[in-house]
Amino acid sequence: MSLAAAQEALARLVLDVPDFPKPGIVFKDLTPVLADHAAFTAVIDALADVGRDADGNAVVDKVVGMEARGFILAAPVALALGAGFVPVRKPGRLPRRTHQVAYDLEYGSDSLEAHRDAIAPGERVLIIDDVLATGGTAAATVRLIQACGGATHGFGVALELGFLDGRAALGDLAVTSLAIV
């Protein structure tokens, strides 16, 4: 039921913004979903279910969110699952020793970091983000979790841009999107 409510909220409230951040790109703006308490709650409830088994029991130790928009969904999902929250950040923003992973962009490359002690060996980790596009940041996050010794349980995302085929970049990672657009 929470999935149906989340899908209804996303279909009704996500805004298409043409030519952002550059000409030819249609940006999916989720801020109207976040501003609507019932809609935001439905999306968090549905994403938290990605971290539960068939009996409804939470099965993850940590939930990872990627800077910056990913924090908005991943932190509440961690709280809902009784798990800890781990931020994955752009280089230079985490203050202690990190693992770092580079990933390719359309032109050039970028990197993401996680604290080395953010995930203990063997912990089960759920990745949560707002939008799955090319899958580059999610793939880099999987490698960060591996570097920490964690086991990636899956990847839950509110919106999947199906035409970009981000799943192809994610190998056998279990991807659950609330809506494909």
Next chain:
Amino acid sequence: MSLAAAQEALARLVLDVPDFPKPGIVFKDLTPVLADHAAFTAVIDALADVGRDADGNAVVDKVVGMEARGFILAAPVALALGAGFVPVRKPGRLPRRTHQVAYDLEYGSDSLEAHRDAIAPGERVLIIDDVLATGGTAAATVRLIQACGGATHGFGVALELGFLDGRAALGDLAVTSLAIV
């Protein structure tokens, strides 16, 4: 009781990281609090109380968080209060029409933005952040809320760096910090 639990968690888990982001600065690292489910929950519960009246009733319509670390605390507080969440972001990251406010840094200046329709005129708004330092970003956020026509209810923050006297930059804004360090 949630305040005492939050204060205990902050005292036990916040790490002092010397010389970050530059020599002479001691960075307060809250990531160990976020990674500990009970500690993170206690901090969110205590911050949500800033948006309640003496009878425990939520009295705000929106909760604002500032990019990026502020998102981690403000989004769960919004959910706890039955309020909407509004992201305040660095320039160029929000896709639709924004208000923009500049604020001074130690050297130079920076700006923050909010979508023009993020807060309706007359809505009561709570600002939530992790650390109160000089108060520059919080003061800019108050001006963004004013530009939207909203009424700032107050500012709740996990840690206040008392020696920087950020409250002085915030005029008569009601500031509630869970701990002063």
